[in-house]
Amino acid sequence: MVKSWQRWGLIALVCSWCWLGGAGVAVAATTQVSQAAQFSQADKQAIADLKQKAFTASESGQFAQAETYWSQLIEYLPEEAALWSNRGNVRVSQNKLSAALADYDQAIILAPTEPDPYLNRGAALEGLGRWSEAIADYNQVLALSPEDAAAYNNRGNAKAGLGQWDAALTDYQTAVDLNPKFAFARINAALMEYQLGHQGEAIRQLRNLTRRYPNFADARAALTAALWGQGQAGEAESNWVAVVGLDGRYKDLDWVSTIRRWPPAMVAALEKFLHL
Incomplete structure (x- = not known):
């Protein structure tokens, strides 16, 4: 069988898998091949087909269908930790x-030395606001x-959830x-x-990011808010035009605060810009 892990993170909700060159929380897979003598050739083909369908559905955002495929794979291979972890991802x-x-939890029981289930579970715990458990x-x-x-990035997210700003920055x-x-x-x-x-x-770093x-x-969006707070209205408004064309969710302060989870100072800066 082929063992393939997917990694998941809360940030996937923000960018719909547009990872911009980052590593880790987007899909990461390793492949190990083993033979399952108890399966017929037809079973092996069915498993291979299901796995392809599961990954395709997961990566295209068809999460309910992907969950069905991962569940069917688990019926075939209940001892395969990666399948449990991947189904957890699409459930999140x-x-x-x-x-x-x-x-x-089941993936960790089956593969306690694999890092991915811990990373994925931590992200789910963040979604529940259980910051210390995520850490x-x-x-x-x-x-x-x-x-x-x-793991460092996500731990920073959880520390920010606790208001530990310096530790998060580190x-x-x-x-x-x-x-x-x-x-x-x-x-x-x-x-x-x-x-x-x-x-x-912050503005220096944000400008570098938008150039790259x-x-x-x-x-x-963050650069818009920061520049507006510094009285640089023209550059702020220019960036905001691009933001609206790219992702309208930044007009929703509740989304920015509770889903994207910007820190309070930046949320306040964006609120001042939006409420002008």
Whole structure:
């Protein structure tokens, strides 16, 4: 059989899998081939077909259909930890967080030394606001894989959920050091700089991000808010025109605050711009 893991993160809800060169939370798969002598050739073909359908549906956002395929695969291969973890991912994408946690728990029982189920479970725990438990899972990922940039970024998210801004910034910066192309770790670091009162440094980082990734709506929206707060109205409004064309969700402060989870200072800055 082919074992393939998918990694999931809350940020997937923000960018619909547009990862901009980052590693970790987007799909990451490893392949190991083993033979299952108990299966007929027809069974093996059915499993291969289901696996292809499951990945295709997962990556195209057809999460309910993907859940069905992963469930069918689990019926064939109940000892395959990756299948439980991957079904958990698509359940999270449907906001079935409790069911997803049960899947990740089973994956961890079956494969306690694999980092991905801990990373995925941590992201689901974040979705439930269980920050300390999420941090414990990310710590476990880092114990197993000390240079996992996604785990540092996600642990930063959970620490930000607890209001631990300095600690969150340290984790984001570590994620960037490990993977300089990790765009969302970079935006998160810039947001923390702004939260900590380092507006000039935040704007510098945000400008760098928008130059490198001109279609990165999150960075442009944050830059809009930060520039407006500094009285740079023309540049702010220019960036906002691009944001509206890329992703209209940034007009919804509740979404920015509770789903994207910008820190309070940046949410307040965007509110001032939107309410002018």
